[in-house]
Amino acid sequence: MIAANIEKIRQQLPSHVKLIAVSKTKPIEMLHEAYAAQQRAFGENKVQEVVNKYPLMPLDTEWHLIGHLQTNKVKYIAPFIHLIHAVDSIKLLETINKEALKNNRVINVLLQVYIAKEETKFGLSNEEVFELLNHATTHQLNNVNICGLMGMATYTENTQQIEQEFENLHQFFNTLRQEINKYPILKLESFTELSMGMSSDYELAIKHGSTMIRVGSNIFGER
Numbered sequence: 001m002i003a004a005n006i007e008k009i010r011q012q013l014p015s016h017v018k019l020i021a022v023s024k025t026k027p028i029e030m031l032h033e034a035y036a037a038q039q040r041a042f043g044e045n046k047v048q049e050v051v052n053k054y055p056l057m058p059l060d061t062e063w064h065l066i067g068h069l070q071t072n073k074v075k076y077i078a079p080f081i082h083l084i085h086a087v088d089s090i091k092l093l094e095t096i097n098k099e100a101l102k103n104n105r106v107i108n109v110l111l112q113v114y115i116a117k118e119e120t121k122f123g124l125s126n127e128e129v130f131e132l133l134n135h136a137t138t139h140q141l142n143n144v145n146i147c148g149l150m151g152m153a154t155y156t157e158n159t160q161q162i163e164q165e166f167e168n169l170h171q172f173f174n175t176l177r178q179e180i181n182k183y184p185i186l187k188l189e190s191f192t193e194l195s196m197g198m199s200s201d202y203e204l205a206i207k208h209g210s211t212m213i214r215v216g217s218n219i220f221g222e223r
């Protein structure tokens, strides 16, 4: 079933869009099943859970931390994490840089931008993104690789609103790429990812420039 679900989604994906299989709360057997179907990128939102699952999967598994991350937990994932999707403060970026340095690594991150009309969601405003980029430049945070932006749309039936929110993030992403020379910490060849879209809205996200979709329930079933 899992293999068929993955295949169905893959068939809809343009070649520039990567599927992250969101395996949070799901048992390791289900991840093995997805791995057998050639799925390599897995998304988890809790540090403890990804730390537990990491040794139980083959070494070429790519681990994505997609949820809100507390600074005091960065050290547990720093040795192996492939991409942190939800950087939402300068303090968190500083901590990731510090832990990456300790591990002699450069850690890939995305900046989470607040695009929804919901109080509950995390993320930076566009203004705060500029502040963070300036800070990262002046403090030479060279052990983080800022690969792009991440956003979550409002949970609503109103597809027009969802599309507008995704499009706003897409525009902001394009603006940053166009003005990349203003932000020496960013590199055009690595600032390429736009992580948006989940089970309920990934088709809309792809329409508006997503390069990474994070899909859980459509692959593994309801949580």
Ligand SMILES: *Cc1c(COP(=O)(O)O)cnc(C)c1O
Pocket: 022, 024, 045, 066, 067, 197, 198, 199, 200, 214, 215, 216, 217, 218
């Ligand atoms: C859980 C989660 C997803 C996947 O949600 P589904 O609706 O199950 O596809 C995507 N992104 C984030 C940040 C999540 O926490």
